[in-house]
Amino acid sequence: MGSIGEEQLPKVEKMQLTCAREEKILVLVRLRPLNEKELAAGEVADWECINETTVLYRNTLREGSTFPSAYTFDRVFRGDCATRQVYDEGAKEVALSVVSGINSSIFAYGQTSSGKTYTMMGITEYTVADIFDYINRHEERAFVLKFSAIEIYNEAIRDLLSTDNTPLRLLDDMEKGTIVEKVTEETLKDWGHLQELLSLCEAQRRVGETSLNEKSSRSHQILRLTIESSAREFLGKENSTTLSATVNFVDLAGSERASQSMSSGARLKEGCHINRSLLTLGTVIRKLSKGRHGHINYRDSKLTRLLQPALGGNARTAIICTLSPARSHVEQTRNTLLFACCAKEVTTKAQVNVVMSDKALVKHLQKELARLESELRTPVPASSAGDYAALLRKKDLQIQKMEKEIKELTKQRDLAESRIKDLLRMIGHEQNLEKGSGISGHPSQQAGGIWEDECSVSESSSIIDSHFPNGGIRRSNTMDHDKDSGTNIGEPYQLQDNTEENSFSDASSMLSIGKKLVSSNSYASLDDNAVGAAGDGDEYCKEVQCVETEEARRGNLYEHNSTDDYDGTLSLSVSGDGPVAGRGVSMVANGDGEATSHMQNGFTHDTFEQRLNHVQRTIDDLVSNPNDQYPLSSTAEISNSARTNLRKTWSRRENPMNGSPSWFEKLDQSESTPPNGLEKQFGGRPEGFHRKFPALSYDADIGKLSRNGSRSSFESGSTDDIRSQSIQASVDEDIPSINTFVAGLKEMAQKTYGKHLVDAEAQETESMADKLEKSVKDIGLDPMHGVENSHDWPLEFEKQQKAIFELWHTCNVSVVHRTYFFLLFRGDPTDSIYMEVELRRLSFLKETFSQGSQAVRSNRPLTLSSSIKALHSERRMLSKLMRKRLSEEERKKLYQRWGIGVNSKRRRQQLTSRLWSNPKDIDHIRESASVVAKLVRFVEQGQAFKEMFGLSFTPPSSRRKSLAWSHSKSSLM
Numbered sequence: 001m002g003s004i005g006e007e008q009l010p011k012v013e014k015m016q017l018t019c020a021r022e023e024k025i026l027v028l029v030r031l032r033p034l035n036e037k038e039l040a041a042g043e044v045a046d047w048e049c050i051n052e053t054t055v056l057y058r059n060t061l062r063e064g065s066t067f068p069s070a071y072t073f074d075r076v077f078r079g080d081c082a083t084r085q086v087y088d089e090g091a092k093e094v095a096l097s098v099v100s101g102i103n104s105s106i107f108a109y110g111q112t113s114s115g116k117t118y119t120m121m122g123i124t125e126y127t128v129a130d131i132f133d134y135i136n137r138h139e140e141r142a143f144v145l146k147f148s149a150i151e152i153y154n155e156a157i158r159d160l161l162s163t164d165n166t167p168l169r170l171l172d173d174m175e176k177g178t179i180v181e182k183v184t185e186e187t188l189k190d191w192g193h194l195q196e197l198l199s200l201c202e203a204q205r206r207v208g209e210t211s212l213n214e215k216s217s218r219s220h221q222i223l224r225l226t227i228e229s230s231a232r233e234f235l236g237k238e239n240s241t242t243l244s245a246t247v248n249f250v251d252l253a254g255s256e257r258a259s260q261s262m263s264s265g266a267r268l269k270e271g272c273h274i275n276r277s278l279l280t281l282g283t284v285i286r287k288l289s290k291g292r293h294g295h296i297n298y299r300d301s302k303l304t305r306l307l308q309p310a311l312g313g314n315a316r317t318a319i320i321c322t323l324s325p326a327r328s329h330v331e332q333t334r335n336t337l338l339f340a341c342c343a344k345e346v347t348t349k350a351q352v353n354v355v356m357s358d359k360a361l362v363k364h365l366q367k368e369l370a371r372l373e374s375e376l377r378t379p380v381p382a383s384s385a386g387d388y389a390a391l392l393r394k395k396d397l398q399i400q401k402m403e404k405e406i407k408e409l410t411k412q413r414d415l416a417e418s419r420i421k422d423l424l425r426m427i428g429h430e431q432n433l434e435k436g437s438g439i440s441g442h443p444s445q446q447a448g449g450i451w452e453d454e455c456s457v458s459e460s461s462s463i464i465d466s467h468f469p470n471g472g473i474r475r476s477n478t479m480d481h482d483k484d485s486g487t488n489i490g491e492p493y494q495l496q497d498n499t500e501e502n503s504f505s506d507a508s509s510m511l512s513i514g515k516k517l518v519s520s521n522s523y524a525s526l527d528d529n530a531v532g533a534a535g536d537g538d539e540y541c542k543e544v545q546c547v548e549t550e551e552a553r554r555g556n557l558y559e560h561n562s563t564d565d566y567d568g569t570l571s572l573s574v575s576g577d578g579p580v581a582g583r584g585v586s587m588v589a590n591g592d593g594e595a596t597s598h599m600q601n602g603f604t605h606d607t608f609e610q611r612l613n614h615v616q617r618t619i620d621d622l623v624s625n626p627n628d629q630y631p632l633s634s635t636a637e638i639s640n641s642a643r644t645n646l647r648k649t650w651s652r653r654e655n656p657m658n659g660s661p662s663w664f665e666k667l668d669q670s671e672s673t674p675p676n677g678l679e680k681q682f683g684g685r686p687e688g689f690h691r692k693f694p695a696l697s698y699d700a701d702i703g704k705l706s707r708n709g710s711r712s713s714f715e716s717g718s719t720d721d722i723r724s725q726s727i728q729a730s731v732d733e734d735i736p737s738i739n740t741f742v743a744g745l746k747e748m749a750q751k752t753y754g755k756h757l758v759d760a761e762a763q764e765t766e767s768m769a770d771k772l773e774k775s776v777k778d779i780g781l782d783p784m785h786g787v788e789n790s791h792d793w794p795l796e797f798e799k800q801q802k803a804i805f806e807l808w809h810t811c812n813v814s815v816v817h818r819t820y821f822f823l824l825f826r827g828d829p830t831d832s833i834y835m836e837v838e839l840r841r842l843s844f845l846k847e848t849f850s851q852g853s854q855a856v857r858s859n860r861p862l863t864l865s866s867s868i869k870a871l872h873s874e875r876r877m878l879s880k881l882m883r884k885r886l887s888e889e890e891r892k893k894l895y896q897r898w899g900i901g902v903n904s905k906r907r908r909q910q911l912t913s914r915l916w917s918n919p920k921d922i923d924h925i926r927e928s929a930s931v932v933a934k935l936v937r938f939v940e941q942g943q944a945f946k947e948m949f950g951l952s953f954t955p956p957s958s959r960r961k962s963l964a965w966s967h968s969k970s971s972l973m
């Protein structure tokens, strides 16, 4: 039969054993009486057991208050108490636990001659006696007793029962869980033999009484009795189980200090070893008394290694601390009491030790394995099943919720796709309609066409709102579906009689989808001439921007909120870039992705380029067809060669500003131009900036403005000769044409915007707004200030305009340029871009001039003096033009108006030198601009240029539309 320790017990037994009881070590104190020697020496007993649990130090006067005088333990025994009482009332219960399969240990701790051996001899005898008595009373059980006696001396273990006195290799055996069996089963069953063994132990102690008696005081003796018991009926059977426990009787060496008991040499070494075990025992007890935290150094001594289970392990333990009452031993007594105090805090965890036969163990393990396997296979218990059911219900709810979300998202996706398709379809259909009808020209060509001017923006919105209730999708769809077309075609779009104004109005605006759709409806009734005229043109500038979300409806056209049905702003741009069939379509879905980075308040880079191209092409048209009698839309008759020629011309020409555009160079280095999109909530054009030109008598030209205004600015008449003369005059006299001016603006804006877009794509941390603000502040101007709040734009415009007036004057800017700019940019929010560009470059010029520096472009310097010279030259040119462009009567009126003698010398020079001479007088500026405009044939075509060729980089707005040409024209008059 094998013997197993706690670690080796099968799991089922371990589980049973986990019911082990925790208890504190039982600490007993036995105070012996003064012995004869002490009495002879006149020792005084300072210690007294005042009750069954308290020992009191009586000589408090001597000791003072530094130590406690009373110590309480589980049980204290006076000097007159017999060992039997100590056993019966103290150690017996613990010691006899062994018969129940529970390990137990009885320690005797105290200084030399305090009565440890005296006490332990009695405790061992009584325990063994009771064990045999127990065995005798339980005939149904079979018992096997094993007995061993060892001594630990100088950290060496010796078998006290061996006759050869050879040291035992006990530790190795103990570590293997094997108890040294020095007594056979048969001998231990005989009480007499046990007595003989105990006698033997006593005999050993007596042997060499002279030499060994002192040694015994300095060694640790351990008597160990192991009891195995099992039911007799199962003896020898495979399924037998056995209780197995051990009781230790430990007689420790004297706990006094080495200095007190040892002197030197071998004795000192012996004392060190003794105290090593005692020191380790004390350390272990102290640590255990504070809880089972950290490492417990059982292995630091043989004693603690052997008694490890009894010290805080699987055992019931009792420590009997023996005290000498003698005053001379008070220090040792206190040390013993301190040890006792720690020991009483140590907890052990005793449990019943069961030993199974090998076969029983295997059988048990097999049974346990089967049980575990069965648990895995069998369904879960009812209670667990209930939990699973609840979990399943929860999961089902989650699945349902997710399915609902998926459905909703799918719906939104489909809606968005549908929206995109509709927009594409509308565009494609529109293109087809225009292709089919051969119309690329302006609706104004459409004699008898039905439309209304006010519908432009609203129709655009209707397209945008195509997916909203009552939105324009029906109208949009009418272009695709005949079934609906009748409804829309039949709508009473009113034809206005002022077709010229309408033509200008629409020609000068960026046509919206809505407008195009309505116009397309009207195309069906166009007369052949109009169609033919339009059809001849292979160039047509048109731009459609259709942006829609609910956000847009609230005025935020290009900023998207992802909570909309479609997760992104849809920006659809259709450009009439070249022949209708060749129109490019670009679509930008502004979700959370990169597309956003290409948007600048509604402008994509492509859109910007398209607009710039539109401007350039239309200027080309005007230059190449300056004598065209068709309204603006028909100026599309432009050839590629003509465009090329113009570009060549432009490339040779200098900047309209004093002949040197060097400020472009600096603009490249300037900060970015802010995005536009300022039309939001535009409160209308500032009242104070409606042009009120003096009623100059421009005779026939005024009536021709609506038509001729579409032509080049330097084209005045209706004949080729005049045109040629004008062009020649313009070139010769170095008066910049409107197309040159626009080209310059375009280049400026392009550079600024280009930089802007690059910055945006680079996703620099500094926002555009911040950059702009910084750059603007750098030059001391803030053109965008207040613009974002469009309600303040009129005031802001006035502020910026005044600043520009001053800067023009300071920088000696060309008066023709001033005139163009003044007439083109009259306070629309969309003008802010150009206002900003102008402010920037003027500020740069001013700074450059003030520093005495020069701007350079194309190796031509631009300095303050050169700008003055250029301005004088320009005034001379204008003076010459006065005679060409104005009749004598007109000149006379002008002289009178400007306070110049009609017969004074150099009156033309006087007049031109006064033009744009007072930047603070707005009336003076208006009159100056009107005169210059007349001289350069600009007057009304300026607005046409601006609006028709998309100088505004922002989408059309209703406000903007309301300020149509007719309105502006009247103000010009």
Ligand SMILES: Nc1ncnc2c1ncn2[C@@H]1O[C@H](COP(=O)(O)OP(=O)(O)OP(=O)(O)O)[C@@H](O)[C@H]1O
Residues within 6 Å of the ligand: 031, 032, 033, 035, 079, 110, 111, 112, 113, 114, 115, 116, 117, 118, 119, 216, 217, 218, 252, 253, 254, 322
């Ligand atoms: N309670 C007691 N009543 C009467 N005599 C006692 C008592 N305790 C001890 N003695 C006597 O004191 C002497 C020393 O006792 P004991 O040998 O048991 O001391 P010890 O602590 O074992 O010493 P050592 O550490 O040297 O072994 C012995 O002669 C013993 O008879």
